[in-house]
Amino acid sequence: xxxxxxxxxxxxxxxxxxxxxxxxxxxxxxxxxxxxxxxxxxxxxxxxxxxxxxxxxxxxxxxxxxxxxxxxxxxxxxxxxxxxxxxxxxxxxxxxxxxxx
Numbered sequence: 108x109x110x111x112x113x114x115x116x117x118x119x120x121x122x123x124x125x126x127x128x129x130x131x132x133x134x135x136x137x138x139x140x141x142x143x144x145x146x147x148x149x150x151x152x153x154x155x156x157x158x159x160x161x162x163x164x165x166x167x168x169x170x171x172x173x174x175x176x177x178x179x180x181x182x183x184x185x186x187x188x189x190x191x192x193x194x195x196x197x198x199x200x201x202x203x204x205x206x207x208x
Contacts, residue, residue, distance in 0.1 A: 109144055110170040118155040122193040126157065129193075133186040141177040147189045155195075160202070169199060188207075203207040 118126050127150055135145055139162055148159035163170040177183055 109162050109164055110167050111160050111202050111204070112170065113160050113173075113200055114158070114173045114204045115199075116157045116194045119193050119195045120155055120156060122191075123150065123152050123155050123157075126193040129190060129204055130157070130159075137182050137186050137194055138177075141180065142173050143177070170201065 116126075130148070134148075134156050138145060142163060144162045145163075146160035146162050148157070161175050
């Protein structure tokens with residue numbers, strides 16, 4: 108079983124390129140070190156949107172436990188240190204795979 112969290116961001120105007128560069132540098136490494144997988148990441152530069160999915164092998168409780176450990180971690184703090192706020196708004200939800208088997 109895999110639990111997947113879909114993360115949809117509306118970025119601050121003019122920050123798309125800087126956000127993507129920062130994300131590519133940090134998130135794959137920092138999330139992997141915390142036990143997460145990245146399912147995909149897509150950007151829509153013309154509308155300043157960024158959509159990605161992060162996962163954990165296990166159920167929702169396992170995802171929430173890893174997230175609770177990750178959020179206050181030193182590695183995450185290092186990734187965000189000195190970074191301006193580039194996410195204007197976000198929608199973050201656990202999603203369900205409904206692909207027909």
